[in-house]
Amino acid sequence: MRFKSIAFAGALLAVVTPAHAQVRDTAAAIQVLQQEIMSGRLTPDEIRARIRASGLSEAEIRQRLSELGYPEDLLEQYLSAGVVPGVGTPVSAAQIEDILRELATAPVSEVVGVDTIAQIADTVTDEPSVAVEGPVGLPIFGKSLFERATTQFRPLTMGPAPPNYQLGPGDELVLILTGDVQDIYTLPVTREGFIIVPDVGRVSVNGLTLDQLRNSLYAQLGRAYSGIVRGPEATTFFEVSLSTLRRNQVFVIGEVERPAAYEVTSVATALQALYQAGGPSDQGSFRDVQIRRGDRLIANLDIYEYLTRGSAPGDIPLDHGDVVFVPVRGSWVEIDGNVVRPGVYELKEGEGLQSLMALAGGIEPEADLRRVQIDRILPPDQRDQGVQRVLIDVNVTALLQVEEDEVAVGAGDKVYVFAVSEARRNTVMIRGNVWAPGVYELSSGMRLLDLIDRAGGLKDNAYLGRVQVVRLDPTDLSKRMVAVSLVAEDDPLLEEYDEVTVYSISEFRERRxxxxxxxxxxxxxxxxxxxxxxxxxxxxxxxxxxxxxxxxxxxxxxxxxxxxxxxxxxxxxxxxxxxxxxxxxxxxxxxxxxxxxxxxxxxxxxxxxxxxxxxxRNRPGFELQRTVTISGQVRFPGRYALRRKDERLSSIVERAGGLSNEAYAAGIRFYRRGESAGDDSIAQARVNVDLVAVLENPDIGANLILEDGDSIYIPEFIPTVRVEGSVLRPVDVMFEPGAGLDYYVNSAGGYARDGDKGRTRVEYANGSVRTVHKTLLIFKTEPKPQPGSRVFVPEKPPSRGVNWVAITAVVTSFATVYALLFK
Missing domain, CATH: 3.10.560.10 (Outer membrane lipoprotein wza domain like)
Incomplete structure (x- = not known):
């Protein structure tokens, strides 16, 4: 089981923190890391972060698991935000760590520096690349390459490596023994440049390629395993491969978006490091990225070569301590108009107009090569008072066909490639009563009947008596009419830009x-x-x-x-x-x-x-049903059809079963259709009706004749009177039989300071409205509120000063009354 412990320790090295990196003893490091896993420090969120940092989609992760021999759904619970059962047990944590290592998911804590790849490329985004605009409003060519955070440009963190890759400290190897001896070892390269092979000892690998290491291991392993020999006599076989690449610290400085020290793998190139730094800034050069190793300039990278030709000879692998330096940009030139890729381009020394047009992808088919215009700011020594800009027209037709010297363009120049004119020469047009009207080519000796024949011929109802030909005079662009009769077999010779109109007989008929x-x-x-x-x-x-x-x-x-x-x-x-x-x-x-x-x-x-x-005509006496709606406190509410044109309110109440015990007849709400409201809706007008009197005596005039669409609502008894407007406290007051207007206003706190007592009105439940009424300016009658009424006190109108005319009228009226009373 010795190889399992070593493999387990090598797998755990992926989550080494800076503190753990200082543990020199391998056994001690294994013990510390085992304690970390068992203590549950590798949380589900950290596992998900590791998976996101891989840059793999869910489908790619499932495919990779299947290729490695694991079930496809092994990490399914970590691909979503669900709870991971069993996390923290030593076995499951070690297995998960091994799987993550095999998936090449780099720990987020491995990257060093202020701006790290974990910060700018932790996930693959679907947002489109945004072209950054230059100072002239056009996109800076090449800038959009670095605008999207993605993992597609991340260097590999594990093999395979190039054949000439030289091993060094930080690399991790896997040694597999098969045959008489079956074993597997994970062998990290120490800082001193060697690996420790069990039963063999130290083997120096620093600076060797994998092929050189294999040759060395034949002798080294042959001393411990007798079956390892060259040739067919071998009974024990070995294979050594690179499992994890070492990481180098490089510096990306100069005119870049995020200058900093970055940790990259040993196979990372200058372009990959530059991508991590966000690419050149608006002031940075895309044509002269310098790679320095120590005091030496070892390569120059032209990003335009990569973007336009797909080759980057200066994009070399970086070594530990290398510096990627982006100097200030060279000459910026704008090109716009009918080119494939308008934008702002950086030109090298010796490049001119032809090179600029090639960088822009060439010209569009509609470009007018005879008119390419350069808008130039004159150099300071060439400027005159009032003359600081010039326009230069260039005919590049011949320049693009033969190798000519470059037309010089300089910093700040604006190049515009114009389009050919929309005007078409050598054409005639025919419209009207032909089968295929349109614009046709004017061929040599072409006549009117030739054009009609090209247009498919005349339709059957064509008017032959007059065909109009409008002819353009090129000297003053005036037009004149040429009258032609096809009946007389006129067939005039056509001229450039002639417009022929053929009419139909039906056009002359008045519409019937x-x-x-x-x-x-x-x-x-x-x-x-x-x-x-x-x-x-x-x-x-x-x-x-x-x-x-x-x-x-x-x-x-x-x-x-x-x-x-x-x-x-x-x-x-x-x-x-x-x-x-x-x-x-x-x-x-x-x-x-x-x-x-x-x-x-x-x-x-x-x-x-x-x-x-x-x-x-309409049939006499025929008419569709007229309907009215009655609802509320009646026995059978609903929509009723009128039996005759003069049916009245009392009749429909009777047909609805009469009023219920809770009905308040004095509060009837009667609505009748009014004029159209202008938006296809019909306005409803309220009609005040004394239903109590109607039910007592149906013969009175208040018993309305109903009309189509009338709406009747009978409410329940309303025991309150609402007091609103300019009173101290609007309130609902219980109805008091016999109480006057002042009683209800006083119950609301009395009149407010701006309340107009003389214009107080009472709105009754049936829709009637009565106001305070004065007679001879000194006698006043007040309406008495009823249950369900609304008392409203309006505000006084704005004061306009002393109205002497009104005062005089009041005094005169008072004198008149006095004289009549005491005469």
Missing amino acids: FVTIYGAVQRPGAYEYQDDMTLRDLVIAAGGLRENAYVLEAEVARVMSQPDSSGDFVEIQTVPLDSSYVIPRWATRVGSGAGDPSQAGPGAPEFQLAQYDNVFI
Whole structure:
């Protein structure tokens, strides 16, 4: 079981903290880590963080588990936020740790530095890459590569490694013995550069490749295992592989988004380290990323090479202590217009307009290569007063076909590639009564009939007497009309931009129609056709309605000449019969419904003329039911149909079973439909009704004649009076028989300072309203509230100063009354 303990210890090294890294003794390290697992420090959240840090999707994790020989659902409980049962037991924790190691999920605590890969690439996001805009508003080419946090650019944390990979401290090897001896060992490379093989001892591996190590192990292992020899005599076999790569600390500095020290694997390249640092900043260079080792510059990375050609010769693997330095950017040039990839580009020394257009992906098909414009800020020594910018037009047609010297562009230049003109030359157009109208090529010697033939020819109702050709005068762009008659076989020669119009005979006819109104399903105007009869028009209008008068119809016909009486319309009464009614069973073949030939003797067919106006009368006395609704405290509330047009309120109350014992007749709420509210809804107007008097004497005028849509509500008895408005405390007051208005107002605390006592009103439960009334300015009558009433005290109107006219009128009135009383 010795190999299991060693493998278990190697697996646990994934969660080493800086404190644990200082434990030099391997056995002591194993003991410390075993205690950590058993104490439950590897929590479910940490396991989920390890899985997220792997950058693998759930499907990829299940697939990897299956490839490693585990059940696909082994980590299912850690892929969601569910509770993990049994966490903390030594066996399950060790197994989980082993599985995580095999899945290559790096512990989140391994990464060192202020800005770590765990912070910027802990999960794979689905957010689209956002192009960062440069100072001119176009995207900076290459910037979007570093804008999305993803694990796709993370270097490998475990094998395989390149064949020339040199082993060193921090690497971890796996030695597998098969044959006579079967064993497996996890062998970390110590700081001194050796591994400890059980029963063999120390083996130096520093600087060796895996092939060199295999050659060395033949001699080293052969001394402990006699079966390990080269050749067919071997009975014990071994295989050594790299399980975990060492980690190096590198520095990404200069004009980057997050300059810092980063911990990367030993196979990580400069581009991967640069990605962890967020890439070059807005001021950083994409063309001259420098990799320094000690005091030496060992490589230069051009990110544009990687983005445009997929090759990056300067993207070398990094070693411990290497520096990735991003200097300040070079010349920034903007290119816009009809290129594949408009944006802001950094140019190297010697690169010009042709290189810029190549970096932009080339030109679009609609680009006008004769007009490429450079907007340039002049250098300080070339500027004159008022002249600091210039426009330079370049014809790049020849430059792109032959190798010419680069057209110089400098920092701050704005290049725009214009599109070719939308105008089309050498065309003619035909519209109107042909089968394929449109724009056609003007061929040499093309005539009018040639164009008509290309357009599919004339339609049957084409008007041949006049075809219009509108011709453009190129000297002043004026237009003139060329009249052509196809009857006379005119066939003029066409010119560029000619517009030909062919008319149809029907265009010259006035629209013919007949109208039908009254008791039909779809009244309105319909197109008139020759030999159209009244029956045809009725069918087109959807047939007669149920209330139609089927004995006769009225037809108003326009007279060709007014008669002596001055009438200009002739009114005809046309007989109808039952055959105009289309029953449901008329869809059966042979039914004969609506067919005048099957109707027997009856109304003859009436031939219509254009502009006839047909009116189908309503059947006398036919009317749909009128309904009213009564609800509340009646025995049988509901919707009732009126028996006659003059049915009254008392009758519907009686039909509803009369009032219940709890009904309050004086509080009736009677609503009647008003005018349309303008939004397809009907306004409801309240009508004040004295139901008590109506029930006592149905012959009085208050017993209203009901109308369609009336709504009646009888409430329960309301024992209170509501007092509102400008009073000290709005309140509901119990009704007191015989009490006057002041009693209820005083129960609400009295009038407020701004209360207008003289305009106090009482709104009764049945909708009636009464206000305080003054006679001769000194006598006052007040309404008495009833149960369910509402007393409202309005505010006084704003003061407008002393009204001497009103005062004079009051004094005069008082004097008049006094004189009449004491004369």
